[in-house]
């Protein structure tokens with residue numbers, strides 16, 4: 126991705142627009158704003174762009190994108206990024222927007238879980254079904270160990286070298302890390318509730334080879350309790366499907382139970398909600414707070430359909446609403462990309478030069 130990754134903790138950057146959510150709606154919003162000469166910073170709690178398409182069904186084909194009879198979900202995201210490229214949006218990934226507050230000067234304060242701070246002229250909430258959170262290990266006392274001994278993603282693989290490691294789950298992440306860390310961890314136990322895995326067959330086969338070679342153990346079952354020694358995690362009790370109750374060594378636990386969306390902070394920003402979605406008008410897709418817009422799955426209005434193409438339409442109209450909000454004196458008129466020199470200049474497909482009067 127050519128776009129810059131910015132936002133050192135504590136920096137207070139000024140942005141014309143901040144887009145919250147990098148799903149298909151948020152990505153297309155960059156493009157629609159860019160055509161009008163408005164720059165955007167885009168924030169997502171996930172480490173990569175694409176929202177539900179990338180997180181939930183990257184390999185599935187989509188059949189209802191106009192003019193693309195069949196398009197893979199990840200392919201759609203890649204195409205949206207490519208289309209938005211001329212507008213050099215700044216991406217702040219792997220950080221949840223936790224604060225959104227109107228300021229006295231009509232702008233908005235936006236802050237993230239990593240400490241990125243932005244002042245925005247307008248905000249577009251394209252938060253879909255909410256920010257994706259890892260499904261937690263449902264064991265008594267687990268909260269005491271989360272972040273130090275119980276993890277839902279690998280920040281540094283080296284943290285598990287030489288340790289007794291328990292991995293829970295049966296998807297790609299669980300199997301990939303099992304194979305990668307076997308031989309590096311002091312001991313490794315994989316626990317999954319059934320014998321079938323939702324992971325690449327080659328990785329599953331490799332895991333079974335490692336079990337057969339005595340390099341790790343696999344238990345079909347589920348963890349029921351954590352064991353501690355002097356306050357430190359040392360093991361887990363595992364209920365095997367064959368009726369045995371086992372105690373396995375576990376100084377560190379990696380649990381990969383997938384992600385689930387949580388509306389989270391969006392519900393706390395004082396915006397009018399209807400059934401966990403933000404109420405908007407259908408002219409500008411503005412929320413109950415002027416200057417804050419909402420598009421895609423997070424928005425609701427009479428007749429709303431949660432489809433990708435609805436998000437695209439909403440992004441186009443929201444861009445005009447944002448332009449009016451930021452530059453109320455500017456006369457608005459519709460231009461076609463086929464014939465507009467200024468839009469072609471912005472797209473980088475024409476040698477025509479834009480004059481200062483053309484900006485915005």
Ligand SMILES: Cc1cc2nc3c(=O)[nH]c(=O)nc-3n(C[C@H](O)[C@H](O)[C@H](O)COP(=O)(O)OP(=O)(O)OC[C@H]3O[C@@H](n4cnc5c(N)ncnc54)[C@H](O)[C@@H]3O)c2cc1C
Pocket residue numbers: 145146147148149150151168169170171175176177178181182186187188189220221222223251252253254255256257388389390391420421422423431432433434436
């Ligand atoms: C299995 C499946 C198949 C589907 N097939 C189709 C199909 O064929 N055709 C179709 O039109 N639609 C389909 N959909 C629906 C489609 O994926 C959604 O309508 C679309 O993804 C909505 O896009 P969005 O940009 O509004 O939100 P999302 O894709 O949900 O993206 C929202 C993003 O916002 C981020 N976010 C949320 N809150 C915060 C926060 N506070 N801070 C930072 N980031 C935040 C999330 O992490 C997420 O990345 C399908 C959905 C599923 C689950």
